[in-house]
Amino acid sequence: xxxxxxxxxxxxxxxxxxxxxxxxxxxxxxxxxxxxxxxxxxxxxxxxxxxxxxxxxxxxxxxxxxxxxxxxxxxxxxxxxxxxxxxxxxxxxxxxxxxxxxxxxxxxxxxxxxxxxxxxxxxxxxxxxxxxxxxxxxxxxxxxxxxxxxxxxxxxxxxxxxxxxxxxxxxxxxxxxxxxxxxxxxxxxxxxxxxxxxxxxxxxxxxxxxxxxxxxxxxxxxxxxxxxxxxxxxxxxxxxxxxxxxxxxxxxxxxxxxxxxxxxxxxxxxxxxxxxxxxxxxxxxxxxxxxxxxxxxxxxxxxxxxxxxxxxxxxxxxxxxxxxxxxxxxxxxxxxxxxxxxxxxxxxxxxxxxxxxxxxxxxxxxxxxxxxxxxxxxxxxxxxxxxxxxxxxxxxxxxxxxxxxxxxxxxxxxxxxxxx
Numbered sequence: 001x002x003x004x005x006x007x008x009x010x011x012x013x014x015x016x017x018x019x020x021x022x023x024x025x026x027x028x029x030x031x032x033x034x035x036x037x038x039x040x041x042x043x044x045x046x047x048x049x050x051x052x053x054x055x056x057x058x059x060x061x062x063x064x065x066x067x068x069x070x071x072x073x074x075x076x077x078x079x080x081x082x083x084x085x086x087x088x089x090x091x092x093x094x095x096x097x098x099x100x101x102x103x104x105x106x107x108x109x110x111x112x113x114x115x116x117x118x119x120x121x122x123x124x125x126x127x128x129x130x131x132x133x134x135x136x137x138x139x140x141x142x143x144x145x146x147x148x149x150x151x152x153x154x155x156x157x158x159x160x161x162x163x164x165x166x167x168x169x170x171x172x173x174x175x176x177x178x179x180x181x182x183x184x185x186x187x188x189x190x191x192x193x194x195x196x197x198x199x200x201x202x203x204x205x206x207x208x209x210x211x212x213x214x215x216x217x218x219x220x221x222x223x224x225x226x227x228x229x230x231x232x233x234x235x236x237x238x239x240x241x242x243x244x245x246x247x248x249x250x251x252x253x254x255x256x257x258x259x260x261x262x263x264x265x266x267x268x269x270x271x272x273x274x275x276x277x278x279x280x281x282x283x284x285x286x287x288x289x290x291x292x293x294x295x296x297x298x299x300x301x302x303x304x305x306x307x308x309x310x311x312x313x314x315x316x317x318x319x320x321x322x323x324x325x326x327x328x329x330x331x332x333x334x335x336x337x338x339x340x341x342x343x344x345x346x347x348x349x350x351x352x353x354x355x356x357x358x359x360x361x362x363x364x365x366x367x368x369x370x371x372x373x374x375x376x377x378x379x380x381x382x383x384x385x386x387x388x389x390x391x392x393x394x395x396x397x398x399x400x401x402x403x404x405x406x407x408x409x410x411x412x413x414x415x416x417x418x419x420x
Contacts, residue, residue, distance in 0.1 A: 015094045030071040038079035049085035064104045071129040143402025146409035150200040156211040158377040161188045179376040190223040197227045215239040235363040236374035248321040251347040267293045317346040331368040
């Protein structure tokens, strides 16, 4: 009995009806544990009769979690029962495995934890000695359980798009406060968004949304005003900063073409471009360092000024772009407007960006009056890309969306378990 208890504890078998454990490690493919399942059946589940007799055993193989990295099988002899009243036969059942299944409940639970990690289906199947189809079926079961509940909308939303299956672009919306995924749609067309939100949410729920954070994607503006009547569109500060610095970098690239590739001016722009994208206040102004491409000891400020002195237009573009960036990062709308008013003699690239800022001035003002951004949804998109990369891409949209739901939902539940 002591050996039985030790084996039961090792295998995490809580059913006391499973007894007579015997281990056989002579097989090369798997570790086999033999046991019996038997108990007294008093009432026939078919006719409620009491004239029941034992009628031999049925041997089944149950796949259990690996032991010391070896595949393990539980060879279980299940007691058979026969009712003399109705002639029906029954087989003893156990909580160790579901009825008419050959994979233990513990193995299925372990697969749930593996599916919530950044792993391929093949590696999970190999670990638990099952087929990839079994892992897919478990994923589908979990996907059904982790579907979003359409029980209301938050006051603030973040929206974006990402590349999903094949070359398809998909729409994603998240809660701007707690970063929970609201929905992921296969397409990003306005009609897809209208069909989803108008079908699943009432007007009362949609009127609760007061802010929608997004980039300058022009296609979403009209549909957002239709779906969320009370919502203000909030520009994403990350994309604003990116637009200004991209214009500055494009100006640098155009200017570098005017110089010989062996000249000092070319090397200043070519090898030290990061210094021009760095805020002027953050440049090192006192401590010199060795710049091998220039073969000189200079401060970072001196290197930048070597480039700024080469073109008045580039100098104006540099200070205007960084002035806009600082006002956006500090969410200072007054400084932003003042910087726009001081812009003069800048590059065509920055002029185009400034025209966009002026057209979307209301959205930028909404951004600077709150602390919201699309940073959380960009992080979610990065994790979704990692799911695709780990799985070497997905062709099946259902499996892809289920894998996203499982990785995000189950991890949240593990971190914040619900206490009853």
